[in-house]
Amino acid sequence: MALQLGDTAPDFEAETTEGPIRFHEWLGGSWAVMFSHPKDFTPVCTTELGYMAKIKPEFDKRGVKLIGLSVDPVETHKKWVADIKDTQGSAVNYPMIGDPDLTIAKLYGMLPAGTTGTSDGRTAADNQTVRNVFIIGPDKKIKLILIYPMSTGRNFDEVLRVIDSMQLTAKHRVATPVNWTQGDDVIIAGSVSDDEAKTIYPDGWTAPKPYIRIVPQPKD
Numbered sequence: 001m002a003l004q005l006g007d008t009a010p011d012f013e014a015e016t017t018e019g020p021i022r023f024h025e026w027l028g029g030s031w032a033v034m035f036s037h038p039k040d041f042t043p044v045c046t047t048e049l050g051y052m053a054k055i056k057p058e059f060d061k062r063g064v065k066l067i068g069l070s071v072d073p074v075e076t077h078k079k080w081v082a083d084i085k086d087t088q089g090s091a092v093n094y095p096m097i098g099d100p101d102l103t104i105a106k107l108y109g110m111l112p113a114g115t116t117g118t119s120d121g122r123t124a125a126d127n128q129t130v131r132n133v134f135i136i137g138p139d140k141k142i143k144l145i146l147i148y149p150m151s152t153g154r155n156f157d158e159v160l161r162v163i164d165s166m167q168l169t170a171k172h173r174v175a176t177p178v179n180w181t182q183g184d185d186v187i188i189a190g191s192v193s194d195d196e197a198k199t200i201y202p203d204g205w206t207a208p209k210p211y212i213r214i215v216p217q218p219k220d
Contacts, residue, residue, distance in 0.1 A: 002109045005143065009034075009136045010107045015074045016067070016095035017081065026095075027140060030065045031167070033159060034134045036110060037070040038127035039119075040080040044153050045070070049096075050088020051156055058160055062167065066094035071105055071119045071127045074098035105130050124150060133159060135166070172218045173200070188213040 003010075011024040035052070037045040052066060059066055070077060077096045085091040097104060100119040105111040110130045119127075128150050135144040143166055148154050165176040174186040188197050188205060197205065197213060206214040 003142055003145065005145065007142050009134065009140050009142050012104055012107060014097045014099065014104060016097050017074055017077050017092070018095040021095065021097075024140060026067070027065070027136065029138045030063055031138060031163065032065040032067065032136045033059065033163075034067050034069060034132075034136065035154070036105070036108075036130045036132050037068065038130040038150060039122075039124035040070050040072040040076045041083065042124050042150070044150060046080075046084055046087060048154055048156070049092055050084045050090045052094070053084070053088070053090035053092050055156065055160070056093055059163075062160075062163055064163055067097060068092075068094065069097040069099055069104060069130075071099050071102060071122065071130055073100045073119070108132065108134070135159070135163065137166070137170070168217070174215070174218065177214075183217060185214050186217050188215060 009023070009027075011022065013020065013022050035048070037049075039045075049068060052068070056066060070080075074096070077098060081092045081096075099105055102111055102115055102117070102119065105127070106113050106115060110132055111127065129147070131148045131150060133144070133146040133148075133154060134142055137143045144162055146154070146159075161181060164182055165180060168186070169175060169189075172186075173189040173192050175189055176184075176186055180186070188201070190211070192200065201215050208214075
């Protein structure tokens, strides 16, 4: 069955460019972004891996771990890393999972469970569905799944924006409206009654409709 939001991220053991890991142990109590690639030495993915290395400090500030996955062996990843640094100006500074037997791609529903064989001889087109972004919370639950085509580079600034929203709404009983960014007004969650909201927000709120209660972003 396909993974859904709220499912526990499947655990696994794997080799990475930074050594062997057990995924849940590696996650610890952190947020994490796992993003996957259909093949090493592919052009769009090369730009993505370099950009993630460049903005990794932004994820670090938010307590978010990064991990990549590509359907090729770790030995090939290590050669690709040199190209990424050479062409993108940033060295990969997070682990990259090797998945030559396709186990993790199938475990996470990115390839059909009945797929046979290994990465050897498979092309990027064969693996084109291995283009996911998973955001995983400290509870090891999947909070977001994005799937991109091979021809479209991912917007990792948007991933940061979503993490900001999810971390805010996990701490406060609010939701973020369309195109929200840090510092914008937010919406009081529907689970909060008006009487309760008066206690939480003694200065009141703006309500263009009774079900849309707008307040400044909580600061703590």
